[in-house]
Amino acid sequence: MSLRTESSHARAPNRRVSSTLLCAACCILPVNSLAQARPTPSTRAARPARRTANGVTVRARPENLSATRMSFRGPEVANVPGTFGDAGRVVASQPGVARTPFAAGYFAVRGTSFENTGLMIEGFPVPILYHYAAGPSVVPTRLVSSLDFYPGGYPTQFGRYSGGLVSLELAAPDVDRRTVDAEVSIFGVGVGVTVPFGQRGERRGGVSLNVRRSYYDLLLPLVFPSVTLNFGDAQAVVDFRVGERTRAELIVLGSTDVYDRSDQRRAGGASTLNRDGLQVHFYRVIAKLEHKYSSGFALTFAAMVGADDVRFASADTGRPDTDVHYGGATVGQRLTMRFPLGRALSVSAGIDSLATLFRASVSFPELLGVSVVPAPQANRYATRATADVDQIDVTPWVDLALRSGPVDASLGARVSYLHSGGKSYLLADPRFIARIALDDRTTLIASTGIFHQPAPFFALVPLLGNGALGPQAAWQSSVGVEARLDQGYDLRSTVFVSQLSGLPRPTNQLVEDSPGQVRRVLLTDDGEGFASGVELYVRRRLMQGIFGWISATWSRAERWIPGGAPYPFALDQGFVFNAAASWEINSRWRLGARFSLSTGTPTNLVRGASLDADANSFRPDYLAEGDRLPVFHQLDLRVDYRFRALGADMNFYVDVLNSYFARGTEGWNFQYDFRARQPLQGLPLLPVVGLKATWR
Amino acid sequence: MSALNRRNLCFFSVFSLLASTQCSPPFEQPALVISPRVIALIASRPTVAPGDSVTMTAALGDAMGVSTQGTLRWSLCARPEVSSSGLPLSSFGAFEPDIGCNTRGTVQVAQSVTAERATFTIPPEILQDEPVLLAAFGDQVSAETRRALAQSAGITLIASLTWTVNSQEFIAFKRVLVHPTEQNTNPPTPWVTLGGRAFRSIAREGVQRCEPTDGNGPHVVAPMTHVVITPDTDEAWVEPFERIDASGQRVTEYEAAFRNWFSTAGAWDFGRARAPDLAPTWVAPRTPGTSTLWLVLRDGHGGTSACIFTVLVR
Missing domain, CATH: 2.60.40.10 (Immunoglobulins)
Known part of the structure; x- marks a missing residue:
């Protein structure tokens, strides 16, 4: 896989290594920046053009202007250390992204929370983009056409998230030849087959089939007999060229993750089974049709049907088991149209619809009722409930793009009809982005816009959350400058500000739905927040076999309850620094390194604790001023060795996470009475060995 | 299995499991009393009617056994149930300190008592006492409903103990249900x-x-x-x-x-x-x-x- 633009149809096998490296180096820069500082009509909306039958390139669906887009393409990007060969994890080292504990595949972006960053495949949301336990993304890197990361100010065609967005698109099958890919590492094994349609020279499309399975199951019982952990995924992509200007695509994908730990230990207070488990399964079927008229009018229609199944369970002595199980159908469609109105003006419009029709079955230790004395350890009563929780969102959107001289501007809006938690909302998300070329090397970028997000589904489950939660909103604004420097360096710096409202926050209060009818709720949506920061990104383009980047973010994120004092957001990291570099020593050997440093997230200082003598448990007394976790730092190293064997192109790699075994602290574990604490330590030194093979 | 081999195996295991198997000194066992500690609080009657009295006693221990040292100060108050849940959505507002009758929003019901045991008389009109009901049920419930709830469900008062021993303070609290008719x-x-x-x-x-x-x-x-x-x-x-x-x-x-x-x-x-x-x-x-x-x-x-x-x- 490599980047192909509309002008680069032909593959150059004899220069494959160097070209893919070059592509990789090109693609890690913001697509809306640097190399496209003054986008032309033909390149402005460029997406990873796909070469299909007969070498004809059909441009993927057009995309509107965004304030910042970090786009990753090409397998070489996956060779960044610490990614375990997974391109998607490069997002973690981009500016604006807080360091994620335990290298989990969720991103807290520009002062927002994990759930505020959307994870999309082909424009439709998925519950997870990465498998558990530092696993790879749910789609193998070799199948990824592009992975775009928007830290904020994402295009009008997207919505439903108040923070950033990660959008992953799958590659059309290679129509040149049959290929077989295989990869084996300490995590798992995967295999993929690509078969083109039709006669050579008259290809009409291709089919790609892939399957992958971890084998944690075989290793873990040696050390932790009571633990079950595995993941698997499978994908089928059928790409079919209907005509010169029409292309159809069918994508079927599924992902499964299972974690379960059962423990019969009795020491320390537990007399029966301890257990916790989490399972996430999801499946998607996506059909796409793209057509481009000779007039320049382009139309893309995509429909999706999916199913989700998520289960969380835990058990502990003296309290009812917790079992939260939800799932159901997800249905969506995206209609996107693009109307060129001359050289200076174009209009994009579409309808973006999504419905999640879920049923939740929950069982958990009951909340305190009214004037109820809690039993020891926890309330011994279990609440069991089954509820249908539906969210339906129909959103027409329009984006007007103006290009005049040095100015490239986009004015757009989404107007959503949202039905969530039994209530209906009409939400307007106006957005504005302007890019002004100051000279042929420097571009000034400004953006502002409103981004609404429906309440997370699980927060709407009656009793477990609050069915009356409304949507949250973010007013995101940013100003930045992009510059192409000498000697192969590029620079981008952005100042961002976000005002957040309608944030869900925990509570424990009685509410009166109707006169005399009260209930206790766990969540309310009156939280507010503010985030601001400065991002700096310096990239070295591929020169003398070396490429890399440095990113740094200084930021502050606060939250408050109306009328209350602001205090640091739980995921706030004042300073985050990443440096990554890769050195192509020769055609066989490549070395890479990535260094990460971040200041710690806020944590509460415990002054003492009081004994709740009814519940027989201690309640911590936190100091108002709080504290922060220690500074985190980590160095990841990677070595790749390429060779040919068994008729295949082989790539053997060693990816060493946390190479000097820094003892990062991700949180604190407290003694039962909070008089002592121990660090909850992060990832240890973790070497990953793998081998990739491709038969063509 | 040697420690080195075990560690090597651990390196190849799941991070979360590794994170939970630290080599730090173990915490004290909750069932062992090795320093001054409030073992239990006992109300003479766990449910009382308005106008009744309730006597509070404490089971105190230390490494030597039953402790009779230090001074005990008792309070009786009404207060909202404190949120102690930390949800992954966003934790702000989740960690309200819970320190008995020193918690925010507390309304004192009786004079504090410094004694080994304390006897409190519940005010006869407590179930109509608006500040007490507001503290117990919160402001998201109407005054009329608060009064109705007090009559039907009663209100839970907090009996809070501050035990000062060896210049250290230990706080414990226990609920006492005030109900017009219930016996317990x-x-x-x-x-x-x-x-x-x-x-x-x-x-x-x-x-x-x-x-x-x-x-x-x-x-x-x-x-x-x-x-x-x-x-x-x-x-x-x-x-x-x-x-x-x-x-x-x-x-x-x-x-x-x-x-x-x-x-x-x-x-x-x-x-x-x-x-x-x-x-x-x-x-x-x-x-x-x-x-x-x-x-x-x-x-x-x-x-x-x-x-x-x-x-x-x-």
Whole structure:
């Protein structure tokens, strides 16, 4: 896989290594920046053009202007250390992204929370983009056409998230030849087959089939007999060229993750089974049709049907088991149209619809009722409930793009009809982005816009959350400058500000739905927040076999309850620094390194604790001023060795996470009475060995 | 398996599991009393009517056994239930300090008392006292509904103890339900069979002590002896009661027995129990001496009783 633009149809096998490296180096820069500082009509909306039958390139669906887009393409990007060969994890080292504990595949972006960053495949949301336990993304890197990361100010065609967005698109099958890919590492094994349609020279499309399975199951019982952990995924992509200007695509994908730990230990207070488990399964079927008229009018229609199944369970002595199980159908469609109105003006419009029709079955230790004395350890009563929780969102959107001289501007809006938690909302998300070329090397970028997000589904489950939660909103604004420097360096710096409202926050209060009818709720949506920061990104383009980047973010994120004092957001990291570099020593050997440093997230200082003598448990007394976790730092190293064997192109790699075994602290574990604490330590030194093979 | 091999295996395992298997010194066991500690708070009656009195006592311990040191200051107040949940959505607002009658939003109901035990008289008009009802039910419920709830569900007051010993402060609190009609009693003081000997509760100097019924002196065990303790399994004393659950529905429930074990030395295989796991094993300490054991019995409805054992290890 490599980047192909509309002008680069032909593959150059004899220069494959160097070209893919070059592509990789090109693609890690913001697509809306640097190399496209003054986008032309033909390149402005460029997406990873796909070469299909007969070498004809059909441009993927057009995309509107965004304030910042970090786009990753090409397998070489996956060779960044610490990614375990997974391109998607490069997002973690981009500016604006807080360091994620335990290298989990969720991103807290520009002062927002994990759930505020959307994870999309082909424009439709998925519950997870990465498998558990530092696993790879749910789609193998070799199948990824592009992975775009928007830290904020994402295009009008997207919505439903108040923070950033990660959008992953799958590659059309290679129509040149049959290929077989295989990869084996300490995590798992995967295999993929690509078969083109039709006669050579008259290809009409291709089919790609892939399957992958971890084998944690075989290793873990040696050390932790009571633990079950595995993941698997499978994908089928059928790409079919209907005509010169029409292309159809069918994508079927599924992902499964299972974690379960059962423990019969009795020491320390537990007399029966301890257990916790989490399972996430999801499946998607996506059909796409793209057509481009000779007039320049382009139309893309995509429909999706999916199913989700998520289960969380835990058990502990003296309290009812917790079992939260939800799932159901997800249905969506995206209609996107693009109307060129001359050289200076174009209009994009579409309808973006999504419905999640879920049923939740929950069982958990009951909340305190009214004037109820809690039993020891926890309330011994279990609440069991089954509820249908539906969210339906129909959103027409329009984006007007103006290009005049040095100015490239986009004015757009989404107007959503949202039905969530039994209530209906009409939400307007106006957005504005302007890019002004100051000279042929420097571009000034400004953006502002409103981004609404429906309440997370699980927060709407009656009793477990609050069915009356409304949507949250973010007013995101940013100003930045992009510059192409000498000697192969590029620079981008952005100042961002976000005002957040309608944030869900925990509570424990009685509410009166109707006169005399009260209930206790766990969540309310009156939280507010503010985030601001400065991002700096310096990239070295591929020169003398070396490429890399440095990113740094200084930021502050606060939250408050109306009328209350602001205090640091739980995921706030004042300073985050990443440096990554890769050195192509020769055609066989490549070395890479990535260094990460971040200041710690806020944590509460415990002054003492009081004994709740009814519940027989201690309640911590936190100091108002709080504290922060220690500074985190980590160095990841990677070595790749390429060779040919068994008729295949082989790539053997060693990816060493946390190479000097820094003892990062991700949180604190407290003694039962909070008089002592121990660090909850992060990832240890973790070497990953793998081998990739491709038969063509 | 050598430590090195084990570590190498760990490196290839899941991060979360590795994170949970630290090599730091272990925490103190909750069932071991090795420093001053409030073992239990007991109200003379867990549910009282307006105008009634309630007497609060505390079971206090330290490494030497029953503690009689320090000063005790008692308070009685009304307050909202404090949120203690930390949801992954966003944690702000989740960690409100919960420090008995020193918590924000608290309304004092009676004068504080500095004494070993405290007797409070519940104000006769407390179920119509608007500041108290506001503190108990919050401002998201109308005044009319607050008064109706007070009459139907009652209100939970907080009896809070601040124990100052050796310049250290220990805070514990317990709820006392004020209800116009409901009756509720503490569970009977427990009796158990310890190492084959029956122990029954006897009140001595205001403290419930569990002593052998055979009158043959204190129980003696050898160091490191595994002692199985079997409590009385008769739970005929449990009482039915009505409550309003979190969804606002009125339901009828029965009390249930919750047992907690503590000791000044030795080790427990588990320190708390509910049926059917009622018989823990206490391992006598390695060094000879006198060990004090506590059994606290709660009914899950505010009722509490406690008993103290003395075991000689030699």
